[in-house]
Amino acid sequence: xxxxxxxxxxxxxxxxxxxxxxxxxxxxxxxxxxxxxxxxxxxxxxxxxxxxxxxxxxxxxxxxxxxxxxxxxxxxxxxxxxxxxxxxxxxxxxxxxxxxxxxxxxxxxxxxxxxxxxxxxxxxxxxxxxxxxxxxxxxxxxxxxxxxxxxxxxxxxxxxxxxxxxxxxxx
Amino acid sequence: xxxxxxxxxxxxxxxxxxxxxxxxxxxxxxxxxxxxxxxxxxxxxxxxxxxxxxxxxxxxxxxxxxxxxxxxxxxxxxxxxxxxxxxxxxxxxxxxxxxxxxxxxxxxxxxxxxxxxxxx
Amino acid sequence: xxxxxxxxxxxxxxxxxxxxxxxxxxxxxxxxxxxxxxxxxxxxxxxxxxxxxxxxxxxxxxxxxxxxxxxxxxxxxxxxxxxxxxxxxxxxxxxxxxxxxxxxxxxxxxxxxxxxxxxxxxxxxxxxxx
Numbered sequence: 131x132x133x134x135x136x137x138x139x140x141x142x143x144x145x146x147x148x149x150x151x152x153x154x155x156x157x158x159x160x161x162x163x164x165x166x167x168x169x170x171x172x173x174x175x176x177x178x179x180x181x182x183x184x185x186x187x188x189x190x191x192x193x194x195x196x197x198x199x200x201x202x203x204x205x206x207x208x209x210x211x212x213x214x215x216x217x218x219x220x221x222x223x224x225x226x227x228x229x230x231x232x233x234x235x236x237x238x239x240x241x242x243x244x245x246x247x248x249x250x251x252x253x254x255x256x257x258x259x260x261x262x263x264x265x266x267x268x269x270x271x272x273x274x275x276x277x278x279x280x281x282x283x284x285x286x287x288x289x290x291x292x293x294x295x296x297x298x299x300x301x
Numbered sequence: 302x303x304x305x306x307x308x309x310x311x312x313x314x315x316x317x318x319x320x321x322x323x324x325x326x327x328x329x330x331x332x333x334x335x336x337x338x339x340x341x342x343x344x345x346x347x348x349x350x351x352x353x354x355x356x357x358x359x360x361x362x363x364x365x366x367x368x369x370x371x372x373x374x375x376x377x378x379x380x381x382x383x384x385x386x387x388x389x390x391x392x393x394x395x396x397x398x399x400x401x402x403x404x405x406x407x408x409x410x411x412x413x414x415x416x417x418x419x420x421x
Numbered sequence: 422x423x424x425x426x427x428x429x430x431x432x433x434x435x436x437x438x439x440x441x442x443x444x445x446x447x448x449x450x451x452x453x454x455x456x457x458x459x460x461x462x463x464x465x466x467x468x469x470x471x472x473x474x475x476x477x478x479x480x481x482x483x484x485x486x487x488x489x490x491x492x493x494x495x496x497x498x499x500x501x502x503x504x505x506x507x508x509x510x511x512x513x514x515x516x517x518x519x520x521x522x523x524x525x526x527x528x529x530x531x532x533x534x535x536x537x538x539x540x541x542x543x544x545x546x547x548x549x550x551x
Contacts, residue, residue, distance in 0.1 A: 146541055168406030169316060193515035199525070201515055218312050220319070235312040241357075242405045245384025249404075254389055258512040259309070259357060266519040293518035298543045 146297065147198055148273040149290050152251050155277050161246040162279065162288055169239060170217045170281075180278040181285025185209075189265035190236040192244035193293070196255025200273065200292040202244035203265050204236070210284040211236045233262040247290055265289070270296040302420060303330040305349035307340035307366070308382070309358045313405075317353060317382055324412035326420050337361025341369055344377055351419060353403075356383035356390070367397045378419055382407065422546045423469075424448045427457040427487065428476040428505065433528075437474050437505065440532045444539065445546030446472070454482025458490055461497065469500055472544055477506040477517065485517050492521035501542055505530075 159178055166174045184207050191203040206214070215235035216223040224231065237260030248255050268274065273292030278285065304321070308314045314333050321327070332347045334340035338361040340354055354363040361369070367379050379399050383390070386404025394402045401415040424446045428434045431452075438448040449470065451457040457475065473491070477484040484504055491497050504517045504525040514525045524538050539545050 145537065165406045168408055193512060195512050195514055199515065199518070201519075215312070219315065222315050231312070234310050238310040238313050241310070242384045245386075245405065249385060249387050254387070256512040257357060257385055258515065259359060266515070269518070293515045295523055297541055 145197075146294070148270070149198060149200065149275045149292060150273075152198055153247065153275055153290065155275060157250055158247065158275060158288055158290060159277050159279070161250070162243055162277070165239060165242045165246065166281070169242060170214065174217065174281070176286070177280040178277070179280055181280040181283070184285050184287075187265075188232075188236070188262065190233075190240035190260055190262045191266065192240050192260050193258035194244065194248045194251065194255050195258070196248075196251065197253040198251055198255070198292070199294060200290065201266050202240060202247045203289045203291060204240050204243065204286065205265055205289070206281070206286040207284060208232075210281065210286065213282065213284075214239065237262045243288065266291070266293070269293055272296060302351065303332060303347065303349045304420075305332045305334060305340060305343055305347060305352045306354075307334040307337065307352065307358070307363065308355040309336050310355070311335075313355065313382075320407065320409055320412050321416075324409040324416065326412070326416060329420070337363055337366035337369075341366050344370055344375055349377060352377055352379045353382050354379065356381055356385060364393060364397055367394075367399060371398050380415060380419070422446050422471045422544065424472040424474060425451060425457060425460060425470040426474045427451045427454060427479070427484075428474075429453055429479040430476070433476065433505075437535075440535050441472075441474070443532065444536060453479040454484065454487030454490070456481075457487055458482070461491075466496065466499070469497065471499075471501065472539070473500050473502045474505055475502060475522075477504060477510055477514070484522075485520060488517050488520045488522045501544060503538065 163176055166176050186208045187205050188208045188211050189203050189205040191201045193201050211232050212227050215232045218235045241260045248257050268291055270292050275290040278287045306314050306317050318331055334343050336358040356363040381394050381399055381402040384405040391402050403411055403415050424441045426434050426437045426448055429452055434450045441448050451460050475484045475487055488502055502522040504522045506514050507528045511527050
């Protein structure tokens with residue numbers, strides 16, 4: 131028998147969307163701005179301009195699993211992550227920050243940004259608990275929505291990145 | 302009035318406490334719990350008048366905690382403060398007996414609106 | 422085409438193998454990640470399965486450890502790994518994908534769900550394409 135494509139299969143391949151089909155940079159930015167105002171402080175503005183390379187990077191992320199599967203990853207310098215932690219803790223900020231404080235605070239920002247990205251995606255998805263460390267590897271450069279920002283003059287990026295590798299090209 | 306705040310993030314518990322204060326609910330006793338299982342135990346031992354709980358937590362999630370409380374006969378007023386405010390989660394929360402769901406990010410106005418009928 | 426099905430539940434292994442055989446696969450089974458690696462050891466490149474379906478939660482060696490072990494062997498890059506996970510742990514699946522798995526399905530799944538995923542991956546045996 132010859133191979134024919136009923137079209138059903140082609141619709142099937144549409145069933146795996148990439149992130150740019152679902153959300154745009156402006157939406158991710160406005161989610162981040164709102165999270166900053168609420169968590170970091172009323173006067174805390176994220177400037178939507180690339181801030182250059184990050185020194186001593188640290189990332190926090192949550193995973194979204196559903197019709198689209200991937201991670202919402204915030205990356206900034208360790209010093210900036212510490213400053214963010216102090217901003218969140220305000221008067222409870224200890225003299226010496228422990229790693230645990232940074233993991234908690236920076237992870238919580240990823241949780242709020244990721245939770246709102248998840249809510250903006252179609253269908254129902256699950257959300258993982260936050261993780262902090264070295265960012266998960268980029269699996270598919272075509273499945274990425276990334277914004278670069280500055281907070282208090284320091285670079286910070288947000289990547290909404292797919293966890294599945296690109297599909298093989300149709301022969 | 303005693304309020305139990307359940308969140309695995311200490312930072313988030315502090316932000317919730319701060320926002321309660323900013324919303325004018327400042328003269329209440331606060332008890333903290335670091336996951337759903339801890340919250341479940343503390344509802345029993347601390348007898349709070351209100352529980353404000355995160356949804357996604359290790360050990361026992363907020364919704365599992367609420368379901369466990371209700372199936373054990375507890376009628377403690379319970380509201381969620383969570384980073385996920387989708388319609389199906391709101392429905393799930395309401396079906397389980399939650400009074401409200403506050404989505405993060407929130408501010409003192411959100412708290413006032415959700416809590417004014419609950420806290421005297 | 423060949424598939425290796427790794428799950429500690431015999432019933433689950435049979436269900437997944439049955440679906441794959443229905444699509445035209447030859448299948449082989451293993452009860453946990455270590456057994457899966459043992460089955461792969463010593464196979465020539467043209468004897469390797471095209472597809473490995475691996476459960477997340479297993480004794481001895483779980484799905485995540487299995488994926489990491491497979492990815493650390495350059496001779497095994499040709500295999501496509503599909504994770505099988507339950508609803509309760511599905512939000513952890515991205516960790517396995519980041520470690521090198523290619524796809525996932527959430528239990529309970531239908532034969533059509535597996536078929537659709539394999540079609541996307543270009544892994545349907547020809548007889549099943551129609």
